[in-house]
Amino acid sequence: MSAGCYLCELSFGFIPDKTPGDAVGACKLCGVLACLAHGYRNKSKPAYICGVCLPNLLAVAAVKRLPTGDQLPHNGPPGGAPLFDPNVPPDFGAWASNINNVEDVIADFSSDRWHSIRQDVDYLVGFLARPRSTPLQSFTRAGSDQARALMATAIAVATLIRLPAHEMIPMLREATLVAESRNA
Numbered sequence: 001m002s003a004g005c006y007l008c009e010l011s012f013g014f015i016p017d018k019t020p021g022d023a024v025g026a027c028k029l030c031g032v033l034a035c036l037a038h039g040y041r042n043k044s045k046p047a048y049i050c051g052v053c054l055p056n057l058l059a060v061a062a063v064k065r066l067p068t069g070d071q072l073p074h075n076g077p078p079g080g081a082p083l084f085d086p087n088v089p090p091d092f093g094a095w096a097s098n099i100n101n102v103e104d105v106i107a108d109f110s111s112d113r114w115h116s117i118r119q120d121v122d123y124l125v126g127f128l129a130r131p132r133s134t135p136l137q138s139f140t141r142a143g144s145d146q147a148r149a150l151m152a153t154a155i156a157v158a159t160l161i162r163l164p165a166h167e168m169i170p171m172l173r174e175a176t177l178v179a180e181s182r183n184a
Contacts, residue, residue, distance in 0.1 A: 012051060054157055102149060124148075124151075
């Protein structure tokens with residue numbers, strides 16, 4: 001008997017150039033079992049990460065790259081959850097602190113299989129840099145190119161795998177909604 005992939009069971013989209021199948025690993029961050037099409041292992045950091053945690057980890061890393069002292073958008077919509085909860089699970093915060101660029105998580109991000117995602121990221125970096133009055137203004141006002149690239153990659157991966165809003169941290173959910181409304 002083989003183990004089932006959590007993301008396959010929920011019909012999530014796939015990581016580029018991978019085929020869904022039996023689970024091959026448990027996510028270091030959340031513990032779910034995932035197949036090769038729904039998980040990723042960076043050879044330089046021996047930890048398997050599922051497709052749900054990958055964009056969330058990139059989003060946490062993006063927020064951690066914002067200058068200290070800058071006002072983060074802690075307040076979401078009235079009655080809603082805060083956009084970024086500084087009390088993220090300890091594993092996310094610890095790992096995100098060591099992420100300076102996308103390649104720190106996705107070592108082969110420059111390979112051909114990520115080409116379409118990189119095109120989306122290029123567009124989204126520019127989109128996030130435009131001034132606007134939204135909860136994402138921290139990225140437009142104080143965010144570095146580094147922070148925007150991490151958040152743009154988080155949005156692109158979340159969109160690719162069709163990550164449901166309830167599986168995203170609030171900041172990623174808001175960023176994804178803003179990006180999708182722009183493309184609608």
